[in-house]
Amino acid sequence: NWLPPSHPLVSELIVPMTEQIAEATGGEVTANILPAPLGPPQAHFDFAVNGVADITFGVQGYNPGRFKTTNIVELPFLGDSAENISVAYWRVFDEMLRDAGEYDDVKVLAVFSHGPGEIFLKSGEVSEPDVLQGVKLRVGGGIVHEVASALGAVPVEGPSSKAYELLSQGVADGILFPYESVNFFKLIPQLDEAISVPGGLYNTSFYIVMNKAKWESLDPEQQDAIDTVTGEALARMAGQMWDAADAAGKAAMEGEIAITPATEAQLSAWEGALTPLVQAKLDEAAETGVDAEAAFDMLKAEIAKEAAE
Amino acid sequence: MPEALPETTRPRGAFGLRAALAVLGGVLLMALMGMTVTDVIGRYLFNAPLRGATELTELLLAAVVFLGLPAVALADEHVTVDLVTDRMPAAVKPWRGAATGLFSAVVLAVVAWRVWVYAAQIGGYGGTTTTLAIPIAPLGYFCAVCTGFGALLTALVPAHALIRHLKGH
Amino acid sequence: MESWPVGMAILGVLLLVGVPISMALAGVGLVGVASIIGWTPALSLLGSAFFDNGRDYSLSVLPLFLMMGNFVVQSGIAEELYKSAYAWLRHRKGGLATATVIACGAFSSVCGSSMATAATMTRIALPSMRRYGYPDRLSTASIAAGGTLGILIPPSVILVFYGIMTQQDIGKLFLAGLIPGLIGIIGYTIAVRITLVTQKIDLPVEPKLPFLDRIRALKGTAGALILFVFVMGGIYLGVFTPTESAGMGAGGAFLLVLLSGRFSREKMIAVLYDTMKTTSMMFFILFGALTFTNYVNMSGMTRDIQAALSVFGDTPMMTILVMLCIYLVLGCVLESLSMIMLTVPVFYPIVAAQGIDLIWFGIFVVMVTEISYITPPVGMNAFVLRSVVPDVRLGTIFGGLAPFVAMDVLRVALLTAFPGLVLLLT
Numbered sequence A: 001n002w003l004p005p006s007h008p009l010v011s012e013l014i015v016p017m018t019e020q021i022a023e024a025t026g027g028e029v030t031a032n033i034l035p036a037p038l039g040p041p042q043a044h045f046d047f048a049v050n051g052v053a054d055i056t057f058g059v060q061g062y063n064p065g066r067f068k069t070t071n072i073v074e075l076p077f078l079g080d081s082a083e084n085i086s087v088a089y090w091r092v093f094d095e096m097l098r099d100a101g102e103y104d105d106v107k108v109l110a111v112f113s114h115g116p117g118e119i120f121l122k123s124g125e126v127s128e129p130d131v132l133q134g135v136k137l138r139v140g141g142g143i144v145h146e147v148a149s150a151l152g153a154v155p156v157e158g159p160s161s162k163a164y165e166l167l168s169q170g171v172a173d174g175i176l177f178p179y180e181s182v183n184f185f186k187l188i189p190q191l192d193e194a195i196s197v198p199g200g201l202y203n204t205s206f207y208i209v210m211n212k213a214k215w216e217s218l219d220p221e222q223q224d225a226i227d228t229v230t231g232e233a234l235a236r237m238a239g240q241m242w243d244a245a246d247a248a249g250k251a252a253m254e255g256e257i258a259i260t261p262a263t264e265a266q267l268s269a270w271e272g273a274l275t276p277l278v279q280a281k282l283d284e285a286a287e288t289g290v291d292a293e294a295a296f297d298m299l300k301a302e303i304a305k306e307a308a309e
Numbered sequence B: 001m002p003e004a005l006p007e008t009t010r011p012r013g014a015f016g017l018r019a020a021l022a023v024l025g026g027v028l029l030m031a032l033m034g035m036t037v038t039d040v041i042g043r044y045l046f047n048a049p050l051r052g053a054t055e056l057t058e059l060l061l062a063a064v065v066f067l068g069l070p071a072v073a074l075a076d077e078h079v080t081v082d083l084v085t086d087r088m089p090a091a092v093k094p095w096r097g098a099a100t101g102l103f104s105a106v107v108l109a110v111v112a113w114r115v116w117v118y119a120a121q122i123g124g125y126g127g128t129t130t131t132l133a134i135p136i137a138p139l140g141y142f143c144a145v146c147t148g149f150g151a152l153l154t155a156l157v158p159a160h161a162l163i164r165h166l167k168g169h
Numbered sequence C: 001m002e003s004w005p006v007g008m009a010i011l012g013v014l015l016l017v018g019v020p021i022s023m024a025l026a027g028v029g030l031v032g033v034a035s036i037i038g039w040t041p042a043l044s045l046l047g048s049a050f051f052d053n054g055r056d057y058s059l060s061v062l063p064l065f066l067m068m069g070n071f072v073v074q075s076g077i078a079e080e081l082y083k084s085a086y087a088w089l090r091h092r093k094g095g096l097a098t099a100t101v102i103a104c105g106a107f108s109s110v111c112g113s114s115m116a117t118a119a120t121m122t123r124i125a126l127p128s129m130r131r132y133g134y135p136d137r138l139s140t141a142s143i144a145a146g147g148t149l150g151i152l153i154p155p156s157v158i159l160v161f162y163g164i165m166t167q168q169d170i171g172k173l174f175l176a177g178l179i180p181g182l183i184g185i186i187g188y189t190i191a192v193r194i195t196l197v198t199q200k201i202d203l204p205v206e207p208k209l210p211f212l213d214r215i216r217a218l219k220g221t222a223g224a225l226i227l228f229v230f231v232m233g234g235i236y237l238g239v240f241t242p243t244e245s246a247g248m249g250a251g252g253a254f255l256l257v258l259l260s261g262r263f264s265r266e267k268m269i270a271v272l273y274d275t276m277k278t279t280s281m282m283f284f285i286l287f288g289a290l291t292f293t294n295y296v297n298m299s300g301m302t303r304d305i306q307a308a309l310s311v312f313g314d315t316p317m318m319t320i321l322v323m324l325c326i327y328l329v330l331g332c333v334l335e336s337l338s339m340i341m342l343t344v345p346v347f348y349p350i351v352a353a354q355g356i357d358l359i360w361f362g363i364f365v366v367m368v369t370e371i372s373y374i375t376p377p378v379g380m381n382a383f384v385l386r387s388v389v390p391d392v393r394l395g396t397i398f399g400g401l402a403p404f405v406a407m408d409v410l411r412v413a414l415l416t417a418f419p420g421l422v423l424l425l426t
């Protein structure tokens, strides 16, 4: 646990998850949430691998080079609902991505996606196709860095916790973030304009994993019970949680940030600019031995199926 | 400037080691500084910040921190609580120094071992930095070696002082 | 079975027999964690605590500000600065110590870390105070205490941590830190007077200089002023972030050394070697503290404290009073950042439920953290001073700090009685 207890990821996902696990196993398996993190975010996957903690969650992107299959879900224009994307992502993971072996050291309880990343600016002609040209955008790294570059912006690096500093000091002119994060990191007063991109510019992949030895120490009935409340069900709950957090973030922006949908001209320009990046990311994912193209197609199909419901 | 121990109380070879550490550490620190300056100037004059400046800063920081450990050990400058130890009789001091040095060396040796193992683990999944994709494992091995070296010196420097004390110097 | 009192006792013994603080914390932390979750995971946690935290970007300000301070010393500015300060304050008793406190406050407005402020000001202020015959007891205490202002006067690393943990507006937190920071400077000035009177320290008082001479004496501050305006102006005009200002400041100070004509390769290497040593020393204490914190975290200490807290009354004032006592005790033994990381997540929901303003509570937390920096046996600012000037005994530093700690406690009381003083600017 590396987030404050009030963060929705903890209060509305991890806590209910532990309750559901306890309920499903008739109280035989209970989890304690530690009051403070054991280490920096990038260490949490290994905490589960090494048994430092039984269950951990985090962002695959914090361990660059380790997870290449996450590329598939982090690509632009996938969808506006974290729930749909997360459910589809879990199904693709379960069917195809698991074979890449990236998670062989742990028991995966869920993989899921944050809501889509949008564009936030201090000022600018938001309808101009070249609105991002030369604009300094704070990015966290990974695909966001590459998206910003591809769109002609100047990526300014810094951890999320420094985003406020970078914006308030004028070092960055804007940021690529989901609605929830802009609100969570208290950036609303710093920003005046937003461009909402249909389908989002990128997504962020998360994991919730369990120590393998711990998992194997449970009897089959307990394992089955946990499987019923994790996997797709947990991914769905996570997606719903992010959607609600994004909605809350958007509501908090009411009257503070003007949200303008991206124009047709902008979209076609950006889609063109990002096509090589999408291909490069899929190629990278394919290095793990999975059929990245097929996985990407399945992901899009599953998202469409979910959206239709 | 901290008052250094007189050269005579140091193990032989300490001087050369110190010079090597100083030059390497100096280069790393100047690089750390130069990076920020380049990043900021590049951002304003050329609208082109240094790509990967954040992660290069992180790598250099770790290198400086761990490289500094042998330097700290060499000067026997680990910070201690001296509320009681300063009141101990003079004859006890070298013994106490050797004992606490040994304790610290054991702790540091364990740390060195674990940083090495951790580096191997990161290397195992090909862990890299975010933007420049620089492999992290080699830095981990470097830090582990520095820590091991620091452990050795942390034990040897007070032991050397004890031996000199016993010889009656 | 709660093992944490045992762990705390062992830690105390190790520290008292003179085991380095970093190693005592790491050793007890490792064995403690192993006793709870087993050796294999405890050992891997140890590797992560040292290697992952050693690569923390936000901690890079530490070596860079140390380096800036070291360069400034080499450039000869520090002496000039204190000569002029002395010109203005030489007719006052303890004028240089007062000047140190004020300079610490000024430096805090460009540096977000208390340890870096203390380290930098030690290099600038201590040699001058020694030259003018100030007892170490007074001079080290005024720097260690003045340095704590680094996390109260904005920018502040700790306030950023707090703001993120409690979802409070960081800008508001920064503004809220200003008035308490100024009160802190006044308080420390009074503490200097108290020290002079109670210790019967007789410092030479020279006749007041004519006004024109005092103006002329300001010439020596030009270099420092330029650097100050460069760094501070850079931050406030948004040219670079406070983190970047560390690197830019070091670069600027390096330039000043080159311009001063005092540059030599030997000196340069000595400065950098020294910076590296101090950096490493501080980081290993931090690693040890973080390892120990993991043990505290797992051992149920936090939960026990929470349970103990609820025993006391329900009024906000009672809660704050109890928390103040807990912080004073914790602050003695825990490294400051660990203390915050450990307590804030536990305390702030309790505080919020009582209807206490969370911006105010942030400043309260920072003020008690300031106290933790200067109270024995684990007082990070005293350690910083000790690492820069190993010939001063920790007992001397902590002894001299007593009146400063008293002023800090008074300030907490004042701002608890009049919370409006904190919230005035927000």
Ligand code: NA
Residues within 6 Å of the ligand: C107, C108, C109, C110, C111, C112, C113, C149, C150, C151, C152, C153, C154, C155, C156
């Ligand atoms: Na500050």
Ligand code: NA
Residues within 6 Å of the ligand: C331, C332, C333, C334, C371, C372, C373, C374, C375, C376, C377, C378, C379, C380
């Ligand atoms: Na303390």
